[in-house]
Amino acid sequence: MSSSGRPPDGTLGFLHVDMDAFFASVELRRRPELRGQPVVVGGTGDRGVVAAASYEARLYGIHSAMPSTRARRMCPHAVFLPGDHAHYGEVSEEIMAIMKNVTPLVEPLSLDEAFLDVRGALHGTDRAPEIAAEVRAAILREQRLTCSVGVATNKFLAKLATEEAKPSPSERGPVFGSGVHVVEAGTELEFLHPKPVRELWGVGPATARKLSGIGVETIGDLAAQPRARLESALGKAVGLHLHSLSNGRDDRPVEVDQELKSIGHEETFARDLSTLDDVRPHLIRMADAVAARLRNRSVLGRTVTIKVRFGDFTTITRSITVPEPIDGGRAIALEAETMLARLDPTPGIRLFGVSLSQLVDGSVRQLTLDEVTGPAWSDADAVIDDIRDRFGSSAIGPAALSRPGDGIRRFEVGQQQWGPDEA
């Protein structure tokens, strides 16, 4: 192969660590009585999806992203759990800390996955597979959770290698192999080329269809295509990217601190909403939640985007860019409402979302004219953040959402991670 795309030194020094059935395994750890049973974590309502399935559940064909209703049909006696995102976040942090004991170069991909660059920890010897086994053992010892690790000469090959190390499902639970798979330097193309093109990072259903249309089924087929042909079929950036990957080239470094590009919140409703008045309280609640998260991370945003998915699943976005960056719930809601008011809700709104992008550092924020001339909404926001810090996120919320006798749950957001509770 061409050596230009491997890390400059071609060192076997990239690890990809992926927890096995993470959410389900965390649940089994705190509820050992469920061991051996098919366990499904995810949305429990009619519009929910599966977030994770234990290996016993996978035996029935259940996998993540599958509609919960379908999973229930496939295995009616499975134990369905709503999931506890906050807890998984805490466990994730502890696991990332274990990895950081090995190398500071850890790039979390999600709660249950990370890349490690261990080239600095090798001390001149080819110890990466050993380090991989050590990481795996440490996570098992300290967290009582299993993971699989891929080792290769770059990130993308390490990620593919992990798949080879994954346990396989059986009626008696996961059957473990070594848990570590190594793609040795010099064997990259041998490993890569027989695989279906769909396994490439960045090839989803749409791209796979296009590639099939030009006779490309395997990664080897893809590597044999002239780059220009791929660029004309898939676009310049995607074509170039896939051409590199199919030849085993991936120069991306492990990035420890990734800049946040957007913060948003969206929810699928248990029933479609058909008037703007029905949507408005949700809009205000979501704008408020997004604003709190912006302030929590000390960033402000300039572009407000709303997302609307109608009953027939057509999805539109509308966005507006304001001259001065904002982080207040009221300001965000105002812009979102302006955009919402121009839409026709009569087909039924299934999902609504608000997000902020074009983020800027909030620690150097400029005061608006209002803030210079008197008490501002930002002062009120600071008080709200303080109250929530002390008494919880549901302790206070926008007045527009409160009615006498109402439960405080109206202020809460982010309770449903994998779909509404019930239809």
Added chain:
DNA sequence: TCTGGGGTCCTTAGTCCA
């Protein structure tokens, strides 16, 4: 079989301005 929520990145098209 009716499809969540958190994101990122890319493409295309329109507008403004130097």
Added chain:
DNA sequence: TCTGTGGACTAAGGACCC
């Protein structure tokens, strides 16, 4: 003054990831 061009920015949609 008119026209052309290219860059920066904005908006919208789509594909993809976990």
